[in-house]
Amino acid sequence: MIRRxxxxxxxxxxxxxxAKIAGLAKAEQWQEASAVTAGEFQRLTGMDAREVVRMSETxxxxxxxxxxxxxxxxxxxFMLATLLKANxxxxxxxxxxxxSRQYYLKGLxxxxxxxxxxxxxxxxxxxxxxxAFLAGLRDAPLPVKTNAMLMRHYERTGEYAKAENALFxxxxxxxxxxxxxxxxxxxxxxxxxxxxxxxxxxxxxxxxVKAGLAELDARQARFCRTAGDAPIGS
Numbered sequence: 001m002i003r004r005x006x007x008x009x010x011x012x013x014x015x016x017x018x019a020k021i022a023g024l025a026k027a028e029q030w031q032e033a034s035a036v037t038a039g040e041f042q043r044l045t046g047m048d049a050r051e052v053v054r055m056s057e058t059x060x061x062x063x064x065x066x067x068x069x070x071x072x073x074x075x076x077x078f079m080l081a082t083l084l085k086a087n088x089x090x091x092x093x094x095x096x097x098x099x100s101r102q103y104y105l106k107g108l109x110x111x112x113x114x115x116x117x118x119x120x121x122x123x124x125x126x127x128x129x130x131x132a133f134l135a136g137l138r139d140a141p142l143p144v145k146t147n148a149m150l151m152r153h154y155e156r157t158g159e160y161a162k163a164e165n166a167l168f169x170x171x172x173x174x175x176x177x178x179x180x181x182x183x184x185x186x187x188x189x190x191x192x193x194x195x196x197x198x199x200x201x202x203x204x205x206x207x208x209v210k211a212g213l214a215e216l217d218a219r220q221a222r223f224c225r226t227a228g229d230a231p232i233g234s
Contacts, residue, residue, distance in 0.1 A: 007075050014040075014079050015126050021086055030094050037087045044080050049087055052080070053106045057113040074118060078127045081111040085128050088136055101137060105146060108133035112149040116156070144170050151187070160191060160202030164212055171219070181220045188213035 017040055024033035041049045045063050052060065064076045084107030092100035111130065115123075123129070130153065142150070147169040154163035167184050174180055191199060191209045199205055
């Protein structure tokens with residue numbers, strides 16, 4: 001069985017690499033910093049950064065699993081998500097904002113997927129917070145897939161107001177999707193089954209839960225009138 005001290009050494013080496021990248025970026029030595037990240041992508045995955053960003057989270061996990069014990073795979077997934085964020089920062093620093101967005105999205109997806117697969121409630125100290133990825137993505141609306149992953153994560157961690165924001169990000173992106181409206185109603189119904197001691201720390205008190213549900217009901221009614229159908233549940 002792999003020893004925890006081996007994993008700790010791997011993490012220490014990775015954190016030292018991140019510090020080196022940060023120092024090079026601060027000095028605007030973009031080429032040198034990119035060379036360091038390229039080497040780390042190869043070490044973690046055997047691929048270059050462009051190949052990594054084109055793969056799905058499931059494909060990346062399968063790549064990380066090859067020949068590795070479960071405990072190390074989790075750490076490597078966190079490392080790769082962090083590396084994707086670092087690479088996005090480098091590319092953004094060079095003024096290539098659209099390209100950097102691809103790395104922020106892929107890193108965020110991998111981070112959320114890792115949280116969800118393993119029911120992890122705390123992230124390691126070296127891993128950027130979800131909000132750090134979102135800061136790099138703030139200039140354009142998030143894809144529906146990203147908001148769906150965020151909603152699942154925030155609901156699981158009790159951050160209900162943020163989960164609601166992700167829900168409406170999806171609903172606003174696809175206003176003609178009756179499936180999303182039904183999905184959202186189920187979310188609010190789950191929250192109504194919680195007590196106030198759970199809702200209040202999540203910044204979504206019961207009155208706001210009911211208001212959100214009423215908003216979705218109103219949207220669903222408008223949709224059904226337009227489509228000539230009866231509202232679901234009527």
